Amino acid sequence: MTLGNTGRMLTKMLAALMLLVAVPHVAMAQEAAPNPPVSAVTEATPPAAAAAPSATAAAPGAEAATYTPLGPEWIKGQPTDGGVWLQKQYSPIGTEGLWMNDWILMPVMAAISILVLVLLLWVVVRYNRRRNPVPAKTSHNTLIEVIWTVIPALILLAIAVPSIRLLTRQYESPPENALTVKVTGYQWYWGYTYPDNGGFEVISNMLPDEEAVKRGEPAQLAVDNRMVVPVGEWIRIQTTGADVIHSFAVPSLWFKLDAVPGRLNEHKLFVKEPGIYYGQCSELCGARHGYMPIAIEAVPRAQFEQWIRSQGGTLKGEEEATPPAAAPLQEPESAVPGAPGAGAPPTGTPAAANEA
Secondary structure, eight states, X not given: OOHHHHHHHHHXXXXXXXXXXXXXXXXXXXXXXXXXXXXXXXXXXXXXXXXXXXXXXXXXXXXXXXXXXXXXXXEEEOOOTTOOSOOOOOSHHHHHHHHHIIXXXXXXXXXXXXXXXXXXXXXHHXXXXXXXSSXXXXXXXXXXHHHHHHHHHHHHHHHHHHHHHHHHHHTOOOOTTOEEEEEEEETTEEEEEEGGGTOEEEEEOBOOHHXXXXXXXXXXXXXXXXXXXXXXXXXXXXXXXXXXXXXXXXXXXXXXXXXXXXXXXXEEEEOOXXXXXXEEEOSOOSTTGGGOEEEEEEEOHHHXXXXXXXXXXXXXXXXXXXXXXXXXXXXXXOSSTTXXXXXXXXXSSHHHHHHO
16 A cells, blocks of 8 residues: 555544534434423413513524423313313403304203294193094194294304304404414324524324323323414414324414315414413324324513524514625626636637636
């Protein structure tokens, strides 16, 4: 082996050694920037901060550790043992929908059911064979026919007015300045992308039952990474499916929207109070359909911005303040000798080109 070959071999071995030393540090830096460790994301709120979510804005260069997720004491939207009624609502549309269910639909259904039962019992008692051995032969009664036609029509009209109003409100488009969150359903977990804040994606998987109970959260509903949104603002939720049809549903926020592959569905969401709200996939999507919980963490705007920075994202104001540098303009190529962009004339030999 010549001395030159030996030197090249030593150089390659040194470069490989430096690469082995550098790669773990690069990997650790990449993991720390966009996705903080699970312990940092799921750490419960300390007792001193349990009174209210932090509203202190973080500096643009704040570290990931400045954001503290909400603890289990902030859980508000979740199913309860033995519950048979709708969950308490924490959105304007949900409040209206719950009011319509409690004060219009249920009273009307109860009244009609009681009326039909009373009429049925009255007919059984009054017109049985023992008390009425000779049945009447009346076949038509104009007054009764008018009553049982007009009254149901008025009842349907009374239900239709608030029902149509609720439906139209649910399908209104979100405001232009609403925060956009793209929800992608996978088999079997969720992905939350924030296109307005750098386009990063947060992957959310269900926690094991023992880990959820250890953290004080409900089993089969707790997740490792929640979908964090600002409270008191309209949010544009866009859903799609990566493989099969899923459904993004959070009962306490009156929200349910299918996630269909190849289609982008859109709906608006508004959370009135800070807290943690649970939901589940509501479309049969495969063997682990029952293991796709949804956890939404609603926090004040300042705390939401801290979370965005902890995930390596950006804010709209920061993006506008530091626009990317524009690429230098390039003159168009031309076939006319001497024209701008045509370049220097060809030379005969490389030596001549070097001299030039």
